[in-house]
Amino acid sequence: MTSSFVSLSRSRKDVRVRGSVLARTSQTANRTRKSLYLPAFSIVAVAVTLIGIGWSSKWGGSSFSQSMTSLRVVVVGPATLIVLGAFLVIERLRPAQRRSLFARGYRQDVLFTLLNATLVVPLGTALALSFSEVARRVAPWVVIPRTSVVPKWVVIALIMIAMDACNWFAHLANHRVRVLWRFHELHHSQEDMSVLTVFRTHPLIHVSYLLALVPGIVLLANGAVPTAMLVLYAAVVAFEHSNTNFGFGALERIFVSPNYHRIHHRIEGRQDVNLGFALTIWDQLFHRAVFPTEHTVRMATGLPGRPLAVEQAGEKPHHLRVFVAQLVGPFRPLGEGSGHVATSPVAGATGREDEETVAW
Ligand SMILES: [Zn+2]
Numbered sequence: 001m002t003s004s005f006v007s008l009s010r011s012r013k014d015v016r017v018r019g020s021v022l023a024r025t026s027q028t029a030n031r032t033r034k035s036l037y038l039p040a041f042s043i044v045a046v047a048v049t050l051i052g053i054g055w056s057s058k059w060g061g062s063s064f065s066q067s068m069t070s071l072r073v074v075v076v077g078p079a080t081l082i083v084l085g086a087f088l089v090i091e092r093l094r095p096a097q098r099r100s101l102f103a104r105g106y107r108q109d110v111l112f113t114l115l116n117a118t119l120v121v122p123l124g125t126a127l128a129l130s131f132s133e134v135a136r137r138v139a140p141w142v143v144i145p146r147t148s149v150v151p152k153w154v155v156i157a158l159i160m161i162a163m164d165a166c167n168w169f170a171h172l173a174n175h176r177v178r179v180l181w182r183f184h185e186l187h188h189s190q191e192d193m194s195v196l197t198v199f200r201t202h203p204l205i206h207v208s209y210l211l212a213l214v215p216g217i218v219l220l221a222n223g224a225v226p227t228a229m230l231v232l233y234a235a236v237v238a239f240e241h242s243n244t245n246f247g248f249g250a251l252e253r254i255f256v257s258p259n260y261h262r263i264h265h266r267i268e269g270r271q272d273v274n275l276g277f278a279l280t281i282w283d284q285l286f287h288r289a290v291f292p293t294e295h296t297v298r299m300a301t302g303l304p305g306r307p308l309a310v311e312q313a314g315e316k317p318h319h320l321r322v323f324v325a326q327l328v329g330p331f332r333p334l335g336e337g338s339g340h341v342a343t344s345p346v347a348g349a350t351g352r353e354d355e356e357t358v359a360w
């Protein structure tokens, strides 16, 4: 009797203890949810898993250091630096908006340039080699066997065009999928755009742009894009971020100009337009092209309501503190304006005269 009473009271106590443990666990989970945006960790998980597979398979037999050197040449090699320097001069000669050479945004983007030159190059190499290895293992049939029918230059042109299309779709996903937008909004937060804004990206957003490697994997047996072509591609993408009053006239129906891309960064109106990296044809194909006018050249850029820390806020820029806040930004909890995904539809018509575009 005594022992069964003891065991009954013990089991009641156990239930109470378990109940309070469960309540505490759920409170902790709620607190975690409120202090962190947990879906952002899924991008970290994808990156870590990919790199783990790549590392354990010795990068699919590729030389890590050689691949890293090639990527470094594209990102911050001598040719890229000379081109960036030339663009910085053109920005002074023909600015879209007059501002100091030492504007806060410029100084902040120097930090992102250094981040790209140091951390992003090895990270990008690891991700690219790992993704290629996984793609070759999972879908070996995507690799088109070697053929001599198609000239090599045609293969290279095809890879470049298809790569640009993949970048367009990945960029669209960055604007449509909240967890990706959380990483992409940093790029849109720049209020003092310059050629260095091309580097203002979260290191982990490169996970979404791995899609652009697919054309190169498919056609690898028939030709690889020379590094010089990739430097040229990077230069085009850098130039379109420059603070230059530059349109391409009729050629804008094919190529992205600074005046065209600035519309993508505008603070007012839809930002999920003009998503093209080098070519405007994808925007036109999917009714997302907004061509520049006199009015759009000098428009303000950035994010409405500044949901992410920016160097322009406050009396002092606090570059390093803001830099850290920008990098951990995707993991901050959802709050007022912080979950913004730039998808609000605006009806209108495409074309040079009309600034709006047809909703998708
Ligand atoms: Zn964007």
Ligand SMILES: [Zn+2]
Binding pocket: 187, 241, 261, 264, 265
């Ligand atoms: Zn941009």
